[in-house]
Amino acid sequence: MNAPLGHIGDQPHQRLVAAEPIVRLDKISKIFAGRDGQAVTALQKIDLAVPQGSVLGIIGRSGAGKSTLIRLVNGLEKPTNGRVIVDGADIAALPEAELRHARRSIGMIFQHFNLLSSRTAAENIALPLEVAGYDKAAIRTRVNELLSLVGLADKRNRYPSELSGGQKQRVGIARALATNPKVLLSDEATSALDPETTRSILDLLARINAELGLTIILITHEMAVIRSIARDVAVIEGGRIVEQGDVFDVFTRPQHEVTRSFLADETGRALPPYVANRLGPEPERGGQAVIRIGFRGPHATDPVLARLARDLNVEANILAGSVDEIAGRPCGTLVIGVPEASLATTLDFLKQYGLDTEVLGHVA
Numbered sequence: 001m002n003a004p005l006g007h008i009g010d011q012p013h014q015r016l017v018a019a020e021p022i023v024r025l026d027k028i029s030k031i032f033a034g035r036d037g038q039a040v041t042a043l044q045k046i047d048l049a050v051p052q053g054s055v056l057g058i059i060g061r062s063g064a065g066k067s068t069l070i071r072l073v074n075g076l077e078k079p080t081n082g083r084v085i086v087d088g089a090d091i092a093a094l095p096e097a098e099l100r101h102a103r104r105s106i107g108m109i110f111q112h113f114n115l116l117s118s119r120t121a122a123e124n125i126a127l128p129l130e131v132a133g134y135d136k137a138a139i140r141t142r143v144n145e146l147l148s149l150v151g152l153a154d155k156r157n158r159y160p161s162e163l164s165g166g167q168k169q170r171v172g173i174a175r176a177l178a179t180n181p182k183v184l185l186s187d188e189a190t191s192a193l194d195p196e197t198t199r200s201i202l203d204l205l206a207r208i209n210a211e212l213g214l215t216i217i218l219i220t221h222e223m224a225v226i227r228s229i230a231r232d233v234a235v236i237e238g239g240r241i242v243e244q245g246d247v248f249d250v251f252t253r254p255q256h257e258v259t260r261s262f263l264a265d266e267t268g269r270a271l272p273p274y275v276a277n278r279l280g281p282e283p284e285r286g287g288q289a290v291i292r293i294g295f296r297g298p299h300a301t302d303p304v305l306a307r308l309a310r311d312l313n314v315e316a317n318i319l320a321g322s323v324d325e326i327a328g329r330p331c332g333t334l335v336i337g338v339p340e341a342s343l344a345t346t347l348d349f350l351k352q353y354g355l356d357t358e359v360l361g362h363v364a
């Protein structure tokens with residue numbers, strides 16, 4: 001059993017969403033001097049506001065700029081232009097001593113855990129408290145609280161080599177929370193874990209967010225991670241944010257090609273090979289048009305195909321689809337084939353129901 005979270009630490013947690021975001025990036029650019037003298041633009045004109053208590057997922061392909069962005073938030077990198085404001089402080093402008101202090105309110109967890117192999121679980125968790133100058137008794141109390149918070153009270157004297165990946169990440173989370181941060185940054189924290197362990201770590205993070213009101217910013221290359229924990233998402237490509245918003249909106253109405261490709265295996269968007277392989281750009285005589293219908297909210301479970309047959313006498317073939325729930329709201333995708341001659345009336349009919357439609361192509 002994990003300990004309840006509410007009384008961990010000594011700081012009361014602000015539950016109301018503050019008007020001022022806890023993290024704000026204003027027109028951030030980051031240009032690195034490459035080895036060969038060529039400048040590498042890692043980030044360009046990034047604007048981002050993260051409300052207190054929220055969970056933001058940042059997704060992007062390899063090299064998109066995710067790590068650079070997160071390293072700017074905790075002051076490990078300085079922006080070439082723009083400002084990074086965390087809890088009211090301009091991180092890039094702080095002198096080293098003040099930056100070290102400000103970093104106590106920013107915890108971070110990593111893909112490969114970054115634990116010290118020569119220290120036990122308890123000693124790893126104690127490290128930031130030792131650096132911050134806590135006395136031994138306070139450290140012991142706090143480490144015990146954190147060990148039970150992450151469900152590892154019985155593993156306190158184990159070395160990292162004696163722990164599973166999930167247990168190591170729990171130690172990483174406890175260490176990141178040691179100094180009562182306001183923001184937790186997660187850099188691909190579940191990428192090295194199997195699906196079941198990933199689930200348990202994401203559940204722990206969701207619980208920490210809900211019960212402590214801790215703001216979480218996580219970077220990932222997996223939409224499944226975003227979907228299971230984040231409320232907001234930003235998609236980054238070539239150093240720019242190409243799409244951002246509420247997870248439900250972005251998942252059900254992706255605007256950018258990169259977002260669509262990340263979502264290809266999600267929410268029934270992937271076409272089965274027997275359809276994908278036959279799909280062409282031009283209508284075929286006597287063939288069918290292939291339409292993707294997106295269902296959101298109250299219309300998600302309407303018997304729309306039955307009405308299409310009844311009202312328009314159009315018989316649709318169901319080619320693929322699923323009904324699902326994102327952020328607690330129903331949604332779904334249905335891919336249907338209709339006779340080419342009925343395409344225009346079918347699209348009009350579906351739009352009347354407020355459904356999103358997209359003509360994917362044509363089959364013979």
Ligand SMILES: Nc1ncnc2c1ncn2[C@@H]1O[C@H](COP(=O)(O)OP(=O)(O)OP(=O)(O)O)[C@@H](O)[C@H]1O
Nearest residue numbers: 032033034040042061062063064065066067068069
């Ligand atoms: N210290 C550095 N010096 C030079 N170029 C860098 C440096 N750090 C990052 N870059 C470059 O900046 C760009 C963004 O890198 P970044 O590590 O932020 O991407 P990422 O999205 O985190 O990728 P991945 O998912 O592979 O970790 C890349 O082109 C990278 O080569």
